[in-house]
Amino acid sequence: MALSREQIAQRVAQELKDGYYVNLGIGIPTLVANYVPKGIEVMLQSENGLLGMGQFPTEENIDADLINAGKQTVTMATGASVFDSAESFAMIRGGHVDLTVLGAFEVDVNGNIASYMIPGKLIKGMGGAMDLVAGADNIIVTMTHASKHGVSKLLNSCSLPLTGKGCIKKVLTDLAFIEIKEGKFHLLERAPGVSVEEIIKLTEGELIVAGDIPEMKV
Amino acid sequence: MAGFDKVVSSYEEAMAGLTDNMTVIAGGFGLCGIPENLISEIKRKGTKGLTLVSNNCGVDDFGLGVLLSDRQIKKIVASYVGENAEFERQMMAGELEVELTPQGTLAEKMRAGGAGIPAFYTATGVGTPVAEGKDERTFNGRDYILEESITGDFAIVKAWKADRYGNLVFRKTARNFNPMAATAGKITVVEVEEIVEVGELDPDQIHTPGIYVDRLILGTFEKRIEQRTVRASSAQGAK
Numbered sequence: 001m002a003l004s005r006e007q008i009a010q011r012v013a014q015e016l017k018d019g020y021y022v023n024l025g026i027g028i029p030t031l032v033a034n035y036v037p038k039g040i041e042v043m044l045q046s047e048n049g050l051l052g053m054g055q056f057p058t059e060e061n062i063d064a065d066l067i068n069a070g071k072q073t074v075t076m077a078t079g080a081s082v083f084d085s086a087e088s089f090a091m092i093r094g095g096h097v098d099l100t101v102l103g104a105f106e107v108d109v110n111g112n113i114a115s116y117m118i119p120g121k122l123i124k125g126m127g128g129a130m131d132l133v134a135g136a137d138n139i140i141v142t143m144t145h146a147s148k149h150g151v152s153k154l155l156n157s158c159s160l161p162l163t164g165k166g167c168i169k170k171v172l173t174d175l176a177f178i179e180i181k182e183g184k185f186h187l188l189e190r191a192p193g194v195s196v197e198e199i200i201k202l203t204e205g206e207l208i209v210a211g212d213i214p215e216m217k218v
Numbered sequence: 219m220a221g222f223d224k225v226v227s228s229y230e231e232a233m234a235g236l237t238d239n240m241t242v243i244a245g246g247f248g249l250c251g252i253p254e255n256l257i258s259e260i261k262r263k264g265t266k267g268l269t270l271v272s273n274n275c276g277v278d279d280f281g282l283g284v285l286l287s288d289r290q291i292k293k294i295v296a297s298y299v300g301e302n303a304e305f306e307r308q309m310m311a312g313e314l315e316v317e318l319t320p321q322g323t324l325a326e327k328m329r330a331g332g333a334g335i336p337a338f339y340t341a342t343g344v345g346t347p348v349a350e351g352k353d354e355r356t357f358n359g360r361d362y363i364l365e366e367s368i369t370g371d372f373a374i375v376k377a378w379k380a381d382r383y384g385n386l387v388f389r390k391t392a393r394n395f396n397p398m399a400a401t402a403g404k405i406t407v408v409e410v411e412e413i414v415e416v417g418e419l420d421p422d423q424i425h426t427p428g429i430y431v432d433r434l435i436l437g438t439f440e441k442r443i444e445q446r447t448v449r450a451s452s453a454q455g456a457k
Contacts, residue, residue, distance in 0.1 A: 046391070047321065047322075048247045048248075048250070048391050048394050049247075049391050049393055049394050050390075050391050055449060056447045056448055056449040057447075057448055057449070058448060058449060058450075059448050062443070062446065062448060063390065064250065064392075064441035064442070064443050065250065065251065065378075065389045065390040065391060065392040065441070066390045066391055067247070067248065067250045067391055067443075067444070067445070068391075070445060071247075071248040071249070071250070071301070071444040071445045072445040072447040073443060073445065073446060073447050073448070074447070076390075082390050082391060082393060083393065084325070084388075084393050084394060084395070084396070084397040084398060084425075085247070085273070085321065085322075085324075085325035085394050085395045085398065086325040086326055086328070086329040086397075086398050088322075088325070089321065089322030089325050089326065092322060093322055093340065093341070093342065112345070116318075117318075120310075123299060123306055123309060123310065123318075124298065124299065124300040125296065125297050125298035125299045125300060125318050126297060126298070126318060126320050126321070126348075127297050127298040127300075127320075127321050128297070128320070128321040128322060129320075130320035130321075130322075130323075130342045130343050130346060130348065131320050131321060131322030131323065131342045134340075134341040134342040134343070134344065135322075135341070135342070161346065161347045162345055162346040162347070163346060164344075164345070164346065165344055165345025165346065166345070
């Protein structure tokens, strides 16, 4: 079975380490905050200018001046700080954020990522994604492995305009956990009940399968 | 107005001198910390051909989005347009010139502009459409592109509190692009929720010193929320 959005978030959360400063992108990455392993502390960075993002407010605590990068109302965790956008991106560009999790339309075997526009169809803008992928060393991309029509999103070469070049090393899809190195995809784990053959079929770029591939624990 | 007193009493006065084809830098992220009434004044004035520099362009009927419906904007420099249907329509139809700019690069362009730095190198955007036509250079084995800074004829800013000298304090994430915008305008206009007497703000707590501020006006704000997300009770985690 392909992973649900929540299960993808759960698997990403297993990569969190105690004391990590983490930036979570919009969508599935945001859900990672719900699955922080017990006994560790992480601090969430929101690129609009908040370090130490808390949970959503209760109705009576809503504050229009306190939102996350997805423009959702949030709260501040104990020990939080607020700052301006230049400061926020100094953290990001300066490599001070320990882990970045973000979504994508496509990734390829050279670690390129496309996530911000589909020419002629969809223009969202890159927001902070280009800064995040350029500034972070430790990035996990979360995405579905293939389109609804079975077209792979793990490619030899991205077809859409790039968000970043050669910067992605880890991808977690609904089917597989994949590492990118030396111009190839490497299968690390598969979703429970998903066969290696199925993953190979839906992966356009060269996929290295070395030995037995364990199932993810989610 | 006398000495360092920046307070003006009308929005007309606040935006006096804004004319067609000028560049306006605006603070705000989404609808958070936007200079609502200064935007309304630009709409009222009907100034056309504006180049707007702002992270987003509001939503269709609020924030900078209201300037789109009257075609007052010629060009926009922004990082994210995802929540604005009219923006996307005008952009796709080629009616609006858009320079999509990474968010951190945009913040730094304003900061550098205000600090008298004409350009800077950044790794952000290397190998992407953003790099097209830009000087590329390698430092310590890594590639960077040259990004030019931005200044505006006007900067429009929303702060929380100010004293009459224009020393500003922002509140929570409504700070966002506002401090950088404030430094990058030839004329910087700030609207605030409260104006206090000089000496009442602790100098250690001032986010933006009054030197950057030319005009200051007291406003009332709707503070519309774009994504109202709540949890039911303290027992539940964030969604």
